[in-house]
């Protein structure tokens with residue numbers, strides 16, 4: 552008796568699933584095709600604003616604290632999902648950056664455009680080191696200038712020169728953009744070229 556009752560309930564459950572699927576198809580159309588996923592690395596020295604930028608892109612409102620080790624975020628765009636690995640930029644952690652390079656498909660380098668000269672020099676040295684790494688050779692690059700709301704913020708041209716990007720990146724697709732706590736538009740550059 553129990554078995555018959557279970558069979559009826561099971562059949563009823565399948566009918567419900569079937570009816571719900573038909574309802575969705577009729578009123579909402581077929582499900583959207585899955586978006587391709589790409590992996591990117593997000594680097595830059597501590598305080599550059601990497602976590603903040605990624606939190607904005609993921610619509611997160613959590614308190615921002617310095618990244619210990621690394622953190623992974625899935626950033627959704629219309630045409631792709633970027634699986635971004637942010638690595639902490641403190642002096643102690645920078646020597647481990649290269650351990651995370653293998654297998655990534657794009658690079659995001661975040662710079663605090665309002666930092667002092669010494670910090671900018673360190674940032675440009677770290678940038679050069681990262682960009683020259685064989686594991687990152689030829690990968691698309693997005694440089695994000697953060698903290699442009701600050702009075703001492705440098706321009707895109709100043710950072711491009713300070714980092715010698717034109718010369719260092721002649722063999723790859725790259726873009727440098729302003730981002731005040733970042734907008735999805737500037738970061739979607741990377742998703743766009745990876746998906747193309």
Ligand SMILES: Nc1nc2c(ncn2[C@@H]2O[C@H](COP(=O)(O)OP(=O)(O)OP(=O)(O)O)[C@@H](O)[C@H]2O)c(=O)[nH]1
Nearest residue numbers: 597598599600601602603617618639640698731732
């Ligand atoms: N004024 C201003 N402050 C910002 C901006 N972006 C980030 N900050 C602040 O800068 C501080 C450092 O930002 P984080 O996102 O933690 O920097 P990070 O690059 O992730 O640093 P690490 O994880 O230590 O490598 C935080 O207090 C942020 O709120 C910005 O565009 N403008």
Ligand SMILES: [Mg+2]
Nearest residue numbers: 601602617618
């Ligand atoms: Mg961080």
